[in-house]
Amino acid sequence: MLRTLLGALAGMVVTFLAIMGIEVLGHVLYPPPPGLDPMVPQQLERIMATQPAAALALVVVAWVLGAFLGGWVAARIARAHPRIAATLVALLVMAGVVGMIMQMPLHPRWMAVLGLLLPLPAALLAAGLARPRLPA
Template sequence: MGRTILGATVGLVVAFFTIMLVELASHHVYPPPPGIDPGNTADMAKLIGMLPFGALLMIVLAWVIGAFDGGFVAGLIARKGHPRAAAIVPALMVMAGVVGMIVVMPAHPAWMSVAGLLLPMPAALAGAWIATRARRQTR
């Protein structure tokens, strides 16, 4: 049980940092225009309306890759415990972040919301599955 909790916690941290890194890369590929205040909801809604499809896709990819990485690490750490249960925690937190994004900035396209709610769970479970398979093969 302890390894499952540890795996879920570390997986959550890994998911968070992965999302930050992918979104940082996105800002380099698609830099926001000058004068946009990220703390201002109206500015962010305006920015979202101006972003090209690729920039929006990179945000969704950040969520999915973050959930996958979090699930993978959670699965590695949880080992024989409950790797899938550990992987669900990062996925649920990514999905909670998507819900928060939907509530705070409803200007996001609907496809982003749908993808952000549907894709993190299978991504995290796939990460945990790969981690358990990799662990079995190294024994």
């Protein structure tokens, strides 16, 4: 059980790093308009209104890919309970999506729906792929 918890913890770290990395890439590809700071909540609404759908989709990709990569790492470390470790990672991502939607409800509904539906299947797929292969 300790390996499962350690796997989940390592997976969560990988998830966080993956999501942050992809979101930084998104800010490079789709920078906010000049003079607007995404850290100021009042300005965030104007930034969101000007962002193309591809920029918003990249955020969803970050959540899903983060859940996948973190789920894979969690499952590889957990060994005995890979699905449990990967599920914990996915639940963390989903909790982050809920928190973000509650904090900034101006996100399009499709982002919330996809952010809640896709991380768990992505993490479980990764857990399935992370199983050690039997020698031929």
